[in-house]
Amino acid sequence: MxxxxxxxxxxxxxxxxxxxxxxxxxxxxxxxxxxxxxxxxxxxxxxxxxxxxxxxxxxxxxxxxxxxxxxxxxxxxxxxxxxxxxxxxxxxxxxxxxxxxxxxxxxxxxxxxxxxxxxxxxLAAAPALHPVEQAFCEHDGLMCGFCTPGLVMATTALLEKTPNPTADEARRALDGNICRCGTYVKVLEAALATKGGRRG
Amino acid sequence: MKSFAYVDAANEQEAIAALGTQRGRILPIAGGMDLVGLMKDYVAQPDRVVNVKRLDRTIAATPDGGLRIGAAATLIELVEHAGAARAYPALVQAAAEVGTPQIRHAGTVGGNVAQRPRCWYFRNEEFQCLKKGGPRCFAVDGENQLHAIFGDGPCHIVHASSLAVPILAYGGTFRVAGPSGERDVAAADFFQMPDENLMGENVLRPNELVTHVTLPPPGRVRSATCEIRFKQSHDWPLALATAILTMSGETVRGARIVMGAVAPVPWRAQAAEAALTGQAVTEATAGAAADAAVRDAKPMSGNAYKVQIARTAVKRAILKAAGLPTV
Known part of the structure; x- marks a missing residue:
């Protein structure tokens, strides 16, 4: 290779x-x-x-x-x-x-x-987005987008381990990612709304 | 970051052989959560870094009913260990609050205990502070809102380890390995005040490692840790406290109360223990014990508010240990 x-x-x-x-x-x-x-x-x-x-x-x-x-x-x-x-x-x-x-x-x-x-x-297999990425788009889970790849990875890890997290579990799992635009509410919505055969 | 050579130690013997006697020249790396940042800021400039992640990381009951934790265990391994959570809730509660998930996934128990202080003067390469061999502690006349409220200096750091607090409260012991063999050091003797050891925070010599933490059998106690932060998450504690209560019916027969983030070492509050002993736990008795815990506090110019925070941490830890509502 x-x-x-x-x-x-x-x-x-x-x-x-x-x-x-x-x-x-x-x-x-x-x-x-x-x-x-x-x-x-x-x-x-x-x-x-x-x-x-x-x-x-x-x-x-x-x-x-x-x-x-x-x-x-x-x-x-x-x-x-x-x-x-x-x-x-x-x-x-x-x-x-x-x-x-x-x-x-x-x-x-x-x-x-x-x-x-x-x-x-x-995550993404072009042209389709990964379910987590799709949810971030649909729920306005990003503004400037700089924190987004990290938050998407943290969300993916959460959903692979806990496919149906509570809001509290999601908050704790995404605890280590900061967003200066303040999209937290929308990120949480996206994390909880992610749909798809393979959630993570 | 200054360049350094790297040794991937397969076991304890290799790790010890690769360490050296000169302070700061050769440093062990476990999770790297502390050391990598120190190196990026040129506060640590080792010539060689020795990986100790392959040392023992098992968490297992001891024959007498205690718990032995390999220092290379990550914080998340401790948090997810069902036996530890059952028998030593105050320890697992402290571990669960360290940093962020990312830090708990990489950071280790040994690294948490042996991490360097978070004092912003110590962490800034521009400040040649007392702890780095300079002439004075800049916190005395400077920005000291996160510094110590106990201890008389001359360096006013607070100890950075949250795990150190419950480990001391449970009467834990550190196994220290070095070139001349191993020794067990009680947590009460492990951490050192600046007047005993200005350049370090504990008894470890440069060629020694903490390899295990052993906790004695918990006995029939109730225990809890309460941590108070400026932010709800992703932050260091302003103060934390562990309370371990030995109950006789509704009465406290014995108590161990230790505060963290208030002094250069985890700070045992014997006055609070005495105040609580013989009492039933109520909001009033917990408050009185918390008053006793901070009675001798000597805040600096900008951190008097921490006295009240520490008091609240102690009070809530006692109430939480007793299974009572904390607010």
Whole structure:
């Protein structure tokens, strides 16, 4: 597979880069730290990682400090979920990790390996909208739309776990997403009104 | 964020081996809910980060009827653990109120207990405050509306962990692992005031980890945690309190009352415990105990309002524990 990633061009180049990366770590890693026996350290330079996003495996090389959000948006061009506060305080970057909502801005990409990562791009199968997205449209669940991908993901996670939530359950599940336009009432309506064979 | 090397520790031994003795140079990462933000703001600038998420995360009853929680358990795992909710409701109530769903899905029990303070001077890289080796605590003459109302400084943070409050109230113990072996530290001895330890908030040395929290058997008690926030959700507590009541009929035979977000450590209110002991729980006795809890408060220039908030948290925790309406 060849991800849409200007940084990793082909498998051959990928392996070349990976080889050089680990060599550089061995040579240039902090001597004091690397000297400890039995400690398998990678970085601080770019290291090869594998992420499973929306069911598809992506190979990329990132420094250990790169967040999941930045890896997904900047390297893989999946720009659906947004980078807003970048401090785990707004919810615009909400992705699902093994079915649970997380703030992708506050999780290192290297730590998301082996997890089932889902972004808002996983929902719609063009031309049809996902039932949650459809409900957001029908119930005016958005104004400027910047928080919407995160709220849609949080709603999706809620409905997959609790197909018929009470208003209270919905409020609690969407607690971690902020909307500056103040669409909360409409978002709640959309969450409670989502219809469709597969609600989440 | 400064770049750092990364070690994915498969177990406790690997994690300990990868840590070091120099404070701040090598840091463990669990959920990352605290550390990633600290690194983005250059408050933490480690050379190496050690993943400790693969350490023990099991939540299980102990042979004597207590509960042992692996520090790598996420907050949501604790919240959804039926046995924990039944036996230690005050702990699970506190965990359920931490942050937001996203934070509870990633954040861990160990990380919650060992997180750094939320003081805005500490969190701002521009302020070289006392806790970061600077000359003074900026909260004294600055913006201190969310700071401590107990403790005499010299640093006026409030302890950030909500779980620490019920853990102390239940008489919990932390298992600490380091290069020279393991030790058990009672919660009452684990958290440290700024005059004992200015650069940290607990007894952990830089090469040590909290690996487990053990709670003794709860006994026949009623317990509850009450948290009061500025916003209904997505916020830090202004104050919280855990009340654990040992009842004899309608009379309180013994009480443990601990407040949070009011001092640099979870703050036990022995005066409130004494005031409540021997009484039946009513709104009046709960209020009197809450008065006793905050009698020695020393608010700063901008946080006198927190005294009343803390008082209310204590009163409501007592009423909630006793199964009475809280307002």
């Amino acid at each position: 060849a991800p849409k990633d200007g940084f990793s061009v082909s498998r051959r180049d990928f392996f070349k880069t990976a080889g050089v990366g680990s060599l550089a770590t061995g040579l240039l890693g902090p001597v004091e730290l690397g000297a400890q026996a039995g400690v398998r350290e990678v970085g601080p330079g770019a290291v090869p990682i594998q992420l499973t996003i929306n069911g598809r495996r992506h190979d990329l090389t990132v420094e250990p400090r790169v967040t999941l959000l930045d890896a997904v948006r900047n390297r893989l061009d999946l720009t659906g979920v947004k980078r807003v506060c970048d401090r785990g305080a707004c919810g615009a970057c909400t992705m699902l990790l093994d079915g649970r909502t997380v703030y992708a801005c506050s999780i290192l990409a290297i730590e998301a390996q082996g997890r089932d990562i889902r972004t808002v791009e996983s």
